[in-house]
Amino acid sequence: MTRIIHFADSHEEAVFPRGLDKRVLGYCNSHFKRRFQHKQELLDQAVQRMIAEKPDAVLFTGDAVSTAAPAEFAAALPHFLPLIKAEIPFFCTAGNHDVYVKNKKCRAAMESFYSALGNGDVDQPRCVRIGTGNDAVRLLLLPESRPTLPWLSCGYLSDESVSLAVAEAEKSDTAPLILGGHFPVRECTWRRGLRQAEKLRQLLAEGKIAYSLCGHVHSPSEEGREVIAGSVTRYGIMTDLRCENGAVQIGRIRL
Numbered sequence: 001m002t003r004i005i006h007f008a009d010s011h012e013e014a015v016f017p018r019g020l021d022k023r024v025l026g027y028c029n030s031h032f033k034r035r036f037q038h039k040q041e042l043l044d045q046a047v048q049r050m051i052a053e054k055p056d057a058v059l060f061t062g063d064a065v066s067t068a069a070p071a072e073f074a075a076a077l078p079h080f081l082p083l084i085k086a087e088i089p090f091f092c093t094a095g096n097h098d099v100y101v102k103n104k105k106c107r108a109a110m111e112s113f114y115s116a117l118g119n120g121d122v123d124q125p126r127c128v129r130i131g132t133g134n135d136a137v138r139l140l141l142l143p144e145s146r147p148t149l150p151w152l153s154c155g156y157l158s159d160e161s162v163s164l165a166v167a168e169a170e171k172s173d174t175a176p177l178i179l180g181g182h183f184p185v186r187e188c189t190w191r192r193g194l195r196q197a198e199k200l201r202q203l204l205a206e207g208k209i210a211y212s213l214c215g216h217v218h219s220p221s222e223e224g225r226e227v228i229a230g231s232v233t234r235y236g237i238m239t240d241l242r243c244e245n246g247a248v249q250i251g252r253i254r255l
Contacts, residue, residue, distance in 0.1 A: 001135055001242055001243065001244040002056050002130055002131030002132075002135040002136060002137055002242070002243045002244075003055040003056050003057075003240070003241065003242050003243075004055060004056065004057045004058070004130065004139070004178070004213075004241045004242075005050050005053070005055045005057075005058050005059070005238055005239070005240055005241075005253065006058075006059040006060075006061065006180070006213045006227075006229050006238060006239040006240075006241065007046055007058075007059075007060055007061075007229050007232040007238040007239070008060060008061040008062060008063060008095070008182070008214070008215025008216075008229040008230070008231065008232065009063040009095065009215045009216070009218055009229070009230070009231035009232065009233070009234070010038070010040070010043045010063065010064055010076065010079070010231070010232055010233045011030070011034070011038045011063055011064075011065065011066050011097065011231065011233060012040070012064060012066060012072045012073075012075050012076040012079075013030055013031075013038070013040075013066060013072070013075075014026055014027040014029075014030035014031060014065075014066035014067045014069065014072065015027070015067070015069045015072055017067060017069065021101050021103070022067075022100060022101050022147075022149075022150045023067040023068070023069065023100060023101055025150055026066055026067035026097070026100060027066075027067060029066070030066040030067070037231075037234050038231065038233040039233050039234075040079060040233055042232060042233045042234075042236045042255055043079045043232055043233050044079060045236070045255045046232050046236070046238055046255060047079065047080070047082050047083055048082070049238075049253065049255065050083060050088065051082060051083065051086045051088070054086075054088065055088065056089065056130055056131055057088070057089040057090070057091060057130045057139070058083060058088050058089070058090050058091070059092075059139065059180050059213060060080075060090070060091070060092045060117075061092070061093050061095070061180055061181060061182050061213065061214055061215040061229065062092070062093050062094045062095025062096075062097075062098055062145065062182035062215055062216075063095030063096070063097045063098060063182065063215060063216070064076045064080070064095070064097075064098055064113065065097055066097055066100075067097065067100050067101075068097065068098055068099060068100035068101060068103070068106040068107075068109070068110055069106060069109070070105055070106065070108075070109035072109075073109040073110065073112070073113040074109075076113065077113055077116060080117055081116070084116075084117060084118060089130070090117055090118055090119070091119065091128065091139060091141060091180065092114055092117055092119040092122060093122060093141055093142065093143060093144065093145075093180055093181050093182055094110065094114065094122045094143065094145050094182065095145055095182040095215060095216065096145045096146075096148065096153055096154075096155065096182065096183075096216070098110050098113075098114075098145065099145045099146055099147055101147050102147045110122075122143055123143045124143065125140075125141065125142050125143060125158070125160055125161040125164045125165075126140075126141050126164075127139065127140045127141070127164065127168050127177075128141070131175075131243065134174070134244075134245045134246055135243055135244055135245065136175040136243070137176050137177075137178050137210075137241075137243045137248070138168060138173065138175045138176070138177045138178065139178050139180055140164070140165060140168055140177055140178065140179045140180065140209070141180050141181070142157065142161045142164075142165065142179065142180070142181045143158070143161065143181075144156060144157060144161075144181045144182050144183050144194060145182055145183075151191070152191055153191065153192050153216075154183075154189075154190070154191060154192055154193055154194065154195055155181075155182060155193070155194040155195065155216075156194070156195050156196060157194065157195065157196040157197055157200070158196075159196075162196065162199050162200070165179070165199065165200055165203065165209070166203070169203045169208035169209060170208070174246055175246075176210035176211075176243060176246065176248050177208065177209050177210055178209075178210055178211050178212075178213060178241065178248075179200070179204070179209050179212040179213065179214075180213050180214075181194075181212070181213075181214055182214060182215055182216050183197075183214060183216050184212070184214045184216060184217060184226055185197050185200045185201055185204055185212045185214070185226060186201065186204075186223065186224060186226050187217075188201075192216070200212075204224070204225055204226065205224070207225070209225070210225065210248050211225050211226070211227060211241065211248060211250065212225065212226040212227065213227050213229065213239060213241065214226065214227070214228055214229070215228065215229050215230075215231075216228075217230075218230060218231040218234055218235070219235070220235055220237050220239075220252070222250065227239050227250055236255035237252055237253065237254050238252070238253040238255075239251075239252065239253075240252060240253050
């Protein structure tokens with residue numbers, strides 16, 4: 001059996017920004033709307049649970065921070081490092097709050113954070129094989145986040161990402177294809193949805209993508225083969241994916 005534990009949206013608390021840009025809105029959102037919603041101790045509990053259960057891989061689909069400030073990434077990293085030290089294969093995609101603004105220092109901090117987690121260039125779509133034989137799965141990691149206007153929190157798929165998804169979906173490979181990305185594929189609203197995702201929605205509906213594992217929406221849910229992890233620091237919940245003899249089962253881990 002191959003097992004993947006998936007979590008998302010840990011949202012390290014925002015720090016007050018220097019200058020006037022989208023980070024001011026993010027700071028207000030973090031300190032007033034969400035001030036008592038996210039508890040970082042739940043992230044620590046989740047990490048210890050994953051270390052104890054030793055899955056074949058861990059998937060984090062973004063939003064480690066709130067406004068992409070370097071100080072936020074510095075505060076978030078120690079919560080994640082025990083997973084790396086435990087030598088559990090760890091895969092990530094960045095969330096929209098991780099790439100919140102077009103700022104060189106924020107961008108460098110994001111790249112350094114994900115590099116420390118062993119994920120290098122999070123802008124590069126890729127597909128990795130986890131497990132062996134009939135229990136293997138293919139994990140399709142797609143970059144979907146980029147800085148947006150202050151009133152938007154939508155994602156974008158590049159032509160390269162769509163082409164890779166189609167190519168993997170059309171392969172004569174019995175290992176189920178699992179999509180890992182920050183945004184729900186099924187949501188197509190103009191403000192929060194994933195743009196250029198029509199082909200992925202089709203592949204998911206046809207079962208060529210076995211499951212989509214995502215975050216962004218903080219409430220956990222499952223609908224039509226799309227599993228939203230929910231915010232680990234708000235709800236204390238993770239997704240538990242298991243594959244045995246080509247059959248995928250989805251469960252939940254509650255802290």
